[in-house]
Amino acid sequence: MGRMAVQMLQIVKRFGQVAANDNVDFSVKQGEIHALLGENGAGKSTVMSLLSGMYRADGGDILIHGEAARIRSPRDAMQLGIGMVHQNFRLVPTLTALENIILGEKSRPWRGKAWKQDKAQEIEAICGKFGLSFPIHAPVWQLSVGEQQRVEIVKTLYRGADIILLDEPTSVLTPGEAELLFETLRELKQSGKTMIITTHKLKEVMAVSDRISVMRKGRMIATMDRSVTNTRELAELMVGRQLPEASETAPGCPGNIVLEATGMKVLADHGYPALDGVSFAVKKGEIVGVAGVAGNGQKELAEAIAGLRNWEEGAMTFLGERMEAASIRRRIDKGISLIPEDRMKSGLAGSLDLVDNLMLKSYGSAERFKLGFVRKNRNERWAQGLVDQFDVRTPGLNAPVRGLSGGNQQKLLLAREIDRKPGLMVAVHPTQGLDVGATESVHNMLIGLRDSSAGILLISEDLDEVMKLSDRVLVLYGGKIVGELGKWDIDKERIGRLMAGLGETKEAAG
Amino acid sequence: MSRNMMAEAIRGGKQAGRRAKAGPKLPFILQFDPMKKGGPWWMPIASVAAALLLCALFIWANGMNPLTVYEKMAAGAFGSSFGISETLVKAIPLLLCGLGVAAAYRISVWNIGAEGQLVVGAIAATAVTIYWPNLPGALYIPVMAAAGMAAGAVWGLFTAYPRTHFGVNELITSLMLNYVALLLLDYLVFGPWRDPAGFNFPGTPLFSPEQQLMTFSGTRLHYGLLFAFVAVVLFAVFYGRTRWGYEMKLLGANPLAAKYAGISVSRHIILVMLVSGGLAGLAGMSEVSGVSHRLMYGISPGYGYTAIIVAWLAKLNPWGMMATSLFVGGLIVGGYSVQTIGLPSSMSLMLQGAILICLIGGEMLGKYKLVRRR
Secondary structure, three states, X not given: OOOEEEEEEEEEXXXXXXXXXXXXXXXXXXXXXXXXXXXXXXXXXXXXXXHOOOOOXXXXXXXXXXXXXXXXXXXXXXXXXXXXXXXOOOOOOXXXXXXXXXXXXXXXXXXXXXXXXXXXXXXXXXXXXXXXXXXXXXXXXHOOHHHHHHHHHHHHHHOOOOEEEEEOXXXXXXXXXXXXXXXXXXXXXXXXXXXXXXXXXXXHHHHHOOEEEEEEOOEEEEEEEHHHOOHHHHHHXXXXXXXXXXXXXXXXXXXXXXXXXXXXXXXXXXXXXXXXXXXXEEEOOOEEEEEOOOOOOHHXXXXXXXXXXXXXXXXXXXXXXXXOOOOHHHHHHHOEEXXXXXXXXXXXXXXXXXXXXXXXXXXXXXXXXXXXXXXXXXXXXHHHHHHXXXXXOOOOOOOEHHHOOHHHHHHHHHHHHHHOOOOEEEEXXXXXXXXXXXXXXXXXXXXXXXXXXXXXXEEOOOHHHHHHXXXXXXXXXXXXXXXXXXXXXXXXXXXHHHHOOOOOXXXXXX | OHHHHHHHHHHHHHHHHHHHHHOOOOOEEEEEOOXXXXXXXXXXXXXXXXXXXXXXXXXXXXXXXXXXXXXXXXXXXXXXXXXXXXXXXXXXXXXXXXXHHHHHHHOOOOOOOHHHHHHHHHHHHHHHHHHOOOOOHHHHHHHHHHHHHXXXXXXXXXXXXXXXXXXXXXXHHHHHXXXXXXXXXXXXXXXXXXOOOXXXXXXXXXXXXXXXXXXXXXXXXXXXXXXHHHHHHHHHHHHHHEHHHHHHHHHHHXXXXXXXXXXXXXXXXXXXXXXXXXXXXXXXXXXXXXXXXXXXXXXXXXXXXXXXXHHHHOOOOHHHHHHHHHHHHHHHHHHHHHHHHOOOOOHHHHHHHHXXXXXXXXXHHOOEEEEEOO
């Protein structure tokens, strides 16, 4: 023991201006289960991708079993004995488990029955050794998610991996399946395999890992033994402990209720409930922050309110109208506005110009089209007005918006939504990837909108942002609201604990 | 030892890193540029030039002078009033089908079924002449045109509906429906609709004069040309000026943003396939009514497929398609004229194929940018 399976020294990886990994040092001992912990965007997936050969580092060195390694492709990684189990499985649904496992093998061109039988035996032997079971002759699409994951694990073992990377392995599993997975991991550890798992679920980390590394904003914050830490410390390390600047935002003055959701149940893409029995209300003139570690239902919450995701159960009342079953268009027309998580993916059309993008929500009105025909001059004047009012820096109204900087794109998006005078705005990560100046502008736009008596639901992973802007904070954990804090008792440590699913401790009564 | 090795390894790794970056010694490298959506405006022209060069090599290798051959083709297609009118006759169905597939391609619906939609349009137009022989004369052309468009639209719907409701890939359905339409055509002209007085010729009886599109005096050029012009103008107006055009533009540019804006993707796929099929159906009607004056075996020499080249050469622009349909029509006519110097008419097919390959290659390269090596 004590030998290092993986050492990463001063690793730098940049994407444009953003350093996803900023001089990261990371080492994993032979035969341990090492958990890599961090919020979304902390850089843990980048570490995994560098090890599995998906990306190449811009600087720094990687040593595998003490020897310098150049991992330039997944093939290189495989030859070094590194296998990766992706969050979204890389399996061919129509092939059987067996065929998936031997896919890409170049041993011999002729594959007769005897050869296949040999392979089947070989794979069954691996399965038996590590207690992994799945039907090996059934097409993969018939297998459950847990079984598919086992196929992926056996695939890496079959290819001779002794360092296995698992990216968010439990995100798609039920609790029971997750428990089975942990059994497997322990089993693998017994036979000397090294495993690195990324996750942001603290309880799982404590349940399964030997050592834990925490990343935040591209940096490696700490590495420690599980035995000397606890979930509370990990939660603090993950979100950072620096105190928020004294709340300089003037509070809003909440009025009547604009949005009321009760007993909300919504499924995630993989079919399990992402939100289960969530009830809350948003009033006029207040910003309600939603805090939580990614993957605890925030995305689904925003989509369900905007009508992009079906409600399984529950009711939503917006300005006195029942809306849980209304169409997307109906909600837009009634005054629900969404600032989506990824502005270029779902908020703007990059190849179209500013005018077209500004019309995106309002093109149905007679203001923009008269009898179905575009009112070009009028629209351009209107667009110019918005560009001036919200200080969008652009080479011109007819420039494609993908040429704008991220901050200006976001300002454009907000200009479009604010111009519609929404009753409710759902803003998801509104300042993600923006510089300080643009962040400030976006914050001011949100506060301005609040003061014009709209309700705002602010969903953000940036806890500082949530604490700075919100009049109230809801904490989401595991698809439920586990805590609600008012403007004057927002306390970062308490939120951190709630986000980690540790519940209220001393101040629970409040 | 391990510490020594580590230091060694680090140095080795760094050098290796530098070596890996060196590669072949070109001053520029090609780099994928996610900001670029395709090639520049001159890419179609460059690909035609490249295709002509490529085929010139072929012709030259077979002992002919490529210049003579191309000159002969150009003269055949554009050198006489007869050639020009023939070229225009070919350009009409190409333009109509090209507009049809372009409408679909603009929102990434890969309709390659224009051929089948054209054929059912021709069949439906002919059905009007067969089942309603006593309509007032002036009604025939409008009724036949409507029937052709409706049939093409229904054929398009057969592709659109499975796509929107069951997620069936439209490439496969639209392609397979081409064969269904062609076999239906064969059945009709060899079977129930065959002209009893036609000496076993696989075709229907000749249309009466009021069932035929008028021709411009002395040529085979028919008034289907007007259909095509009107279609171009309507296409341009719809896309550039109307609300529906705006929705389509948005769907084409970013379907997810369109969904977030409350636009129904399924509804638009169905609509666009109705339009796409309708335009191809109109092309089919104008072929039977304007050119062959009867429904017959082999009514389309693959116009529906060639139209795909017409559409992409013009980068799906309606005005551009007026030019590219003429050019490709000229290629077909020119292909006939090289037969006189002993070359097969499949010359034009070879050129079409080469153009398509160069165009696709060019568009692929267009997504990259040249970066000066540092």
